[in-house]
Amino acid sequence: MSHTERLTRYVAEFVDEMAANGIENVVISPGSRSTPLAMTFVEHEQLKEWIVIDERSAAFFALGLAKKTKKPVALLCSSGTATANYFPAIVEAKQSRVPLIVLTADRPHELRDVGAPQAIDQIKMYGNYVKWFHEMALPEDSEMMLDYVRSKAAQAIDMATEGNPGPVQLNFPFREPLVPDFTIDDMWGKKRNPDKYGFSKGEKVLAPYELQRVLEKLAGKKNGLIVCGPQTDIKLASAIFALAKAWGIPVLADPLSQLRSGKHDKTYIIETYDAFLRDQAIRDMLDADFIIRFGAMPVSKPYLFYLKEQKNTLHFVVEAEEGYREPTGKRTHFISADPATFCEQLARTEMQMDVSWLRKWVTMNEIAEKHLQQHNKDEITEGSAVYSLVESLLHDSTLFTGNSMAVRDVDSFLLQTDKQMEVLANRGANGIDGVVSTAAGAAASGNPVTLLIGDLSFFHDMNGLLAVKHYQLNVTVLLINNNGGGIFSFLPQASEGKYFEALFGTPLNIDFKHAVKLYGGDYCLVENETALQEALAKAQQQTGLSVVEVRTDRTQNAAWHQKIWDAINQEIKAHRW
């Protein structure tokens, strides 16, 4: 039995089992050591491969594709520093709970720790950031080892998707020659091995007595809140709406909660709290008896202040699996159960919120909405740009938002709408890195993606645009260019004149038009809202890259935001309560 036949059968059965267990997409970065897996992935008809050259970008691309399709995606690269470039996206995948199957090709044992080229120590190289690591055996094709390689493919996918999803790594040592032979018979070994592995997963449900403990705490409480942070579980939205209706309880909906948009009844949805919770006096008007939070912490910092100040509030955080996402250090009752099922359990219980409590939140929300919608069509601001973006967003498309200022502006200006959209972002570690590639990966699902992003974050990951060009993905970029780190103008560092521009402002002073040209995209610079809306509408209709740039001033922008917040809070405080 030749080396090449052993190699081919071993790799083919692995790849076939990946496909059998639900892998549809594989993101491959070119390299030599990974040749056996790369060629076999291409050869397997059920798998679609995406070739992305920069491994940092490739890993974020896979992250975006997995995030959007809600299915695990496989990643493959060669040995050496290529693997280290995956690290940022692996960290984000772990923290935002996205399943990735990371396949790293490696030198065989005799070429390790002897100064061989492209050989680095890849054993457990991602530390705690992968849920599971396994060093694969060298290719063999005994019955036992072909069962082994299939079982490891199935196990990797199960490990990545069970509990809180996340990344796993399999490290494959390969000896030369590396080119497989696809002419051998029964290569996929299906006849021998009809769907060998299967997994059935249960969901966590609170037992009646556990539920009782929660309900006893809630008994008689009149001023309750549901808070929904970033989450993508589709069935959760309707369960939360049902609960809100049953209890008459306000729901604070993060922009990434998927609750602000869609055709459902939004009577109880409060989406402008970030604006009015900035005011101490207003926060004091809103003492809550209890808060039940679903999903991660909301993006809003004012909400964080509000929560910290709530002294006599019962605080519940619901996690589908384990998790301790409570950064305020507040005493918290963690509920580890399927969120939708838990909502249904609660909805079956009689509870009635104080009507004036609900009215207070709804009225404040209406006042804030009114101000946030006001803007002058002839000028353009970072806020009004986001407002226009939502207005002109294609029905049933994806809004991908960058971190830092972008997601905060979406929080402020994505008001409740009947338009169907999914809002995504990298909120695991909130990095400004890899955002373009993640958005491109989301677009690889076939759904048009509009990306809202600032200039620093866009610069950081321009390599992600190559895949948009190469695969002609439908990606529209709204580039908010304030020539540097806009968010710092909102922080104490802003007063440090001598250091500010060098360390925090960090102006790029580059004309992104050239970058767009490089990737064969459409580019336009807009100076008023009408032009912006037209440009966005046109851009979303076409495949490939379109970049619409808006240039703003960091200092003016901070002042402009402050002005709106002041107006909102003055009117709310002037209101007769």
Added chain:
Amino acid sequence: MSHTERLTRYVAEFVDEMAANGIENVVISPGSRSTPLAMTFVEHEQLKEWIVIDERSAAFFALGLAKKTKKPVALLCSSGTATANYFPAIVEAKQSRVPLIVLTADRPHELRDVGAPQAIDQIKMYGNYVKWFHEMALPEDSEMMLDYVRSKAAQAIDMATEGNPGPVQLNFPFREPLVPDFTIDDMWGKKRNPDKYGFSKGEKVLAPYELQRVLEKLAGKKNGLIVCGPQTDIKLASAIFALAKAWGIPVLADPLSQLRSGKHDKTYIIETYDAFLRDQAIRDMLDADFIIRFGAMPVSKPYLFYLKEQKNTLHFVVEAEEGYREPTGKRTHFISADPATFCEQLARTEMQMDVSWLRKWVTMNEIAEKHLQQHNKDEITEGSAVYSLVESLLHDSTLFTGNSMAVRDVDSFLLQTDKQMEVLANRGANGIDGVVSTAAGAAASGNPVTLLIGDLSFFHDMNGLLAVKHYQLNVTVLLINNNGGGIFSFLPQASEGKYFEALFGTPLNIDFKHAVKLYGGDYCLVENETALQEALAKAQQQTGLSVVEVRTDRTQNAAWHQKIWDAINQEIKAHRW
């Protein structure tokens, strides 16, 4: 004592001790959590800061600066995925033995594992790739803790530079508010603490009886070789020349050995072995009794084949510290001693090589040199482009070469020359990533840098060009654009038609002119050698970015190389020996 004063004194004494222990350059990526260190580095007058936005690029920039200056460089970034972007350069620094002081800002303990923004587990996050990790205490300003923070600054630098140099990580938890106060008196604490820490390092020298063991093995041997792989120890070159002269022994000099160029006597230097060792019959003519290697394995693959075939050869590998860089698996006698001192010890011993042995190598080298210099001035090939590059290289400047094809072409076409130059590359893990940034970092030393690089590697790290623009560094790029992965045309994968272009050829199909515009550089596309030499001469005279592009064809290129090698080997075999 206020939080801000504690923070300021703690950080100031750390920064002051870094400067006191030889840190001159700090590469900073913008962020909020790192504010105390960032502002204090800028405030300290002995330190020069470089602001590089993309952390992956920043780390390679620091690597290049440390490589060129042969001094440790500090790196600073904020918490979160920013830190993960350092990973590729940290791996390269570890394997190529370059000292980096990696400073990562972190959230304080109460904000860890609770879903706080930009908080990831940074404890030992780089695994085995840093020589040392230390989690710093929260800022305090007791006498004890100010001594502690100074000692850790000194220790970090010593750990990074002792033995085989490499990267170390200090992780700094900081609480808000983060802005230090530079108005407090005696901030640097110098009065209290005049140069507290110092280190004196010894060098490893073989004891007489250890040296005797080596000399006994060599006694009576007539056909010896010295092989010098990649290395940057300046004093080694002259020691090796002296030894070669004393023994009349041929020296195979890798392009990164720093032995091919400079005013010294090159009588014994053999630099074209990569060409003629490709031929089995020629390798058979060159049975060696012993080989003494300094530095890492040479770039040349034919040399690897040659070494593997040497059955009755004593093989010595000299490492200044510990190391096992012997990928052929050949029985090897490792000598752990200062290479220059070891050369001097050997030179004092009578040894005489067989004259015909030396003549054989020198004659083959002359034949190869003659062919490698022949080329047609009206056309241009990847080989002749490198030849022209060396011709037109500025005296006393740096040639930075990319990996993959670039370094192999330098190996083939950098013939011995009196011109002074330093040849650098990332040969730790031989990655195609981070090359532009590393070259930019080398140029930050003030020495003009000419970078030879292929299109894939250039694309991978274009973000590195921002620093070239921002600091107007003197960087000339010779971009060899064969629209994809040229090296694969030399590998077995080349015959895999169906997969080749998609998986290995991976054409980018982008016009780099736009990328150069983006960074305000000079760009020109040249089509013959005369134009190339003029363009390179002009480019090296000016600061800022200049890119000279040569477009070639991958398949033709492979054929062209083969043609030269065949001609060389035919003439050598036809020669009367």
